[in-house]
Amino acid sequence: MGMETRAFDLSVSTYGEVRQHEYEVVILPWGATEPHNLHLPYWTDSILAHDISVAAAKKAYDDDGVLTMVMPPVGFGAQNPGQRELPFCIHTRQSTQEALLNDIVASLHHQGFRRLLIVNGHGGNQFKGMIRDLNVAFPDMMIASSEWYRQVNAKDYFEHPGDHADEIETSVMMYFHPEWVRLEDAGAGEGRQFRLQALREGSVWMPRDWSRVTKDTGIGNPMASTAEKGKRFVEATIAVYAKFLHEFAAMNDSSQLYE
Numbered sequence: 001m002g003m004e005t006r007a008f009d010l011s012v013s014t015y016g017e018v019r020q021h022e023y024e025v026v027i028l029p030w031g032a033t034e035p036h037n038l039h040l041p042y043w044t045d046s047i048l049a050h051d052i053s054v055a056a057a058k059k060a061y062d063d064d065g066v067l068t069m070v071m072p073p074v075g076f077g078a079q080n081p082g083q084r085e086l087p088f089c090i091h092t093r094q095s096t097q098e099a100l101l102n103d104i105v106a107s108l109h110h111q112g113f114r115r116l117l118i119v120n121g122h123g124g125n126q127f128k129g130m131i132r133d134l135n136v137a138f139p140d141m142m143i144a145s146s147e148w149y150r151q152v153n154a155k156d157y158f159e160h161p162g163d164h165a166d167e168i169e170t171s172v173m174m175y176f177h178p179e180w181v182r183l184e185d186a187g188a189g190e191g192r193q194f195r196l197q198a199l200r201e202g203s204v205w206m207p208r209d210w211s212r213v214t215k216d217t218g219i220g221n222p223m224a225s226t227a228e229k230g231k232r233f234v235e236a237t238i239a240v241y242a243k244f245l246h247e248f249a250a251m252n253d254s255s256q257l258y259e
Helices: 044-064 094-110 128-137 167-176 197-201 227-249
Strands: 025-030 068-070 115-120 142-147
Touching: 025 044, 025 094, 025 227, 044 068, 044 115, 044 167, 044 227, 094 128, 115 227, 128 142, 142 227, 167 227
Parallel strands: 025 068, 025 115, 115 142
Antiparallel strands: none
């Protein structure tokens, strides 16, 4: 018999529920607060990172008995130039995110947890440097990071995958929360490319000025989105995550991570 979803979702769980279980892995969803074209919620990155995480945690338990707790999502991320000018778009500095992650890890470590997976839903968030620093402060804590939208090849599931508020995010939101999608309001999501070849191809990087690359804040046409596409993509994504959670839970310390 499967366990109730609230056993894996701290946002709706209780101490009465939590204290009955020994959790092996903790997932921290991390998103942002920003416009998503004209048709998706500001909190899309946080909502989808959270919902994917909960679905993956449930599948890991149903398939292999792995107990994972999904923390409430962190809803603030790093923004590009041209985004902070938009109403209610919140930019958090790298140092702010690092301080918050440090406090979360310190609390979890103090409570005895040793395996943490960040499930990121916002392309502007970068955790590698933070995790390296945390490995110095908490050498026995295994911390991994991931982007939920990169677990499988989006081109196998969507006609027009893009970068932001595109067919991927729209379809997945339509699967989880169709009542929050206003596809009839969506803009075309047309994005301008860099003129310089190295920037366009990604061998050199700098942040895109959002006010110059898109008129509706979206990059990627969402018009072909469907809940069925979202369902297929979610199922494939959580299968990858569930396998990782099963393998990660078996690691008692970082030495076991290597062949």
